[in-house]
Amino acid sequence: MGSQAFGRVRPMVAGLAVILIIAGCASGAATLSSVGGRDAPAGGAVFDGYGTAPEAVPPGYEGPLPAATAAPYRTGTEGGAGSNAAFRDDAKVVKTGSLSLEVGKLDETLKRARAAIVGLGGYVSGSDESNDGDRTQATIVYRIPADRWDDALDALRGLATKVVGEQTNAVEVTGQVLDMDARIRNLKTTESALQAIMTRATKISDILEVQGQLTVVREQIEQLSTARSHVEDEAAFGTLSVYFIVPVPAVTETTKGWDPAGEADRAIASLVGVLQGLASFGIWLLIVGLPTLFVIGVFALVAFAVLRRLRGDRGIGTAVLPPSTPAGPAAPAAPEA
Numbered sequence: 001m002g003s004q005a006f007g008r009v010r011p012m013v014a015g016l017a018v019i020l021i022i023a024g025c026a027s028g029a030a031t032l033s034s035v036g037g038r039d040a041p042a043g044g045a046v047f048d049g050y051g052t053a054p055e056a057v058p059p060g061y062e063g064p065l066p067a068a069t070a071a072p073y074r075t076g077t078e079g080g081a082g083s084n085a086a087f088r089d090d091a092k093v094v095k096t097g098s099l100s101l102e103v104g105k106l107d108e109t110l111k112r113a114r115a116a117i118v119g120l121g122g123y124v125s126g127s128d129e130s131n132d133g134d135r136t137q138a139t140i141v142y143r144i145p146a147d148r149w150d151d152a153l154d155a156l157r158g159l160a161t162k163v164v165g166e167q168t169n170a171v172e173v174t175g176q177v178l179d180m181d182a183r184i185r186n187l188k189t190t191e192s193a194l195q196a197i198m199t200r201a202t203k204i205s206d207i208l209e210v211q212g213q214l215t216v217v218r219e220q221i222e223q224l225s226t227a228r229s230h231v232e233d234e235a236a237f238g239t240l241s242v243y244f245i246v247p248v249p250a251v252t253e254t255t256k257g258w259d260p261a262g263e264a265d266r267a268i269a270s271l272v273g274v275l276q277g278l279a280s281f282g283i284w285l286l287i288v289g290l291p292t293l294f295v296i297g298v299f300a301l302v303a304f305a306v307l308r309r310l311r312g313d314r315g316i317g318t319a320v321l322p323p324s325t326p327a328g329p330a331a332p333a334a335p336e337a
Contacts, residue, residue, distance in 0.1 A: 092177055092231070095149050095238030097168035101160035102247050106136050109159050109244060113140065116155040120148040122237065137245040143237040156242060164245075173231050180228045187221045 103109040106129075114124055126141035144152040157163055194214045201207050 091172055092174045092235035093146065094171045094173055094231070094234045095144075095146060095168065096170075096240070097153075097166070097238070098241045098243070099153070099156055099166050100164035100243045101156065101245070102162040102164055103160055103244050104246070106138060106244055106246050110138060110140065112159055113142075113156055113242070113244075116159075117142045117144060117152060120152050120155070121145045122148070122152065125239075135246070135248055137243070140242050140244070142240045142242065144240055146236060146238055149238050149240075152240065156240075161247075164243075173235055177228060177231055177235075180224050180231075184221055184224050184228070187217050187224070191217045191221070 117124065122142055122144040124140060125143045127138065128140075129138040130136075142152070153166075153168075191214060194210055194217065198207065198210045198214070201210060
């Protein structure tokens, strides 16, 4: 190929670079939204599964169009009510949930639950068992076929003596799967166009540039295909976490934590504490209290003696009159001799 062919390859590669940047952003957003399984794909208008795909063939390309590009894309209005009905029939829903069950015997119940889930086409994807004293419990994660979800819930409820709690959730991901399918088709169309350009390129620099673009496109196809497979698996098998617990008897629950030996030990310790307090009080009274009382008593006796002495000194030199007697009739005079 001469300089004219080289001039035609360059614009095509440049156009493909712009298209790949746009497709890469869109497919990256689709991958993130598909793994989350909840939000519509980012990047503008929501894709309904039949929208017009972006142009995949670069400007100036004169070769034959691949079949995927030549085939007309269906729009959301084509097909009428029949398309909507098919959409509902093929709806993909990711189901998740949790159950809390009280059971009589844990080991026996777990075996029966596993047999019931396996019989419905499911399997156990995780388990966690623990024995905390008198409380025995286990958490088992089951993967259940979507079309047997309700049957599995009924079977597990039937194994319990009491259903403590139940929670389920369903998220439709049909639009995301259709969106990823459309993006994968567009990327494969771009891949075919790049391969066609590769066959017409002669310069090593052009071949390397196109090869780099092919690598990017193939990586995006692999990422979207992996994300789509993950969503398909989540929709095909729901995830149910079941918490099994063996209730503790009321008597055991009431007496739990009561330790007679410990109570006796604490009572003896209290008695020893009281006796120690009395002994300490006696020691203080003997060493400190009695001498103090003795000194206080001596001072009190001295003070009392001093006061009595002072009162006695004040009474000296004071005439003491005999007590007066009331006047009575005069005694008869004695006769003279």
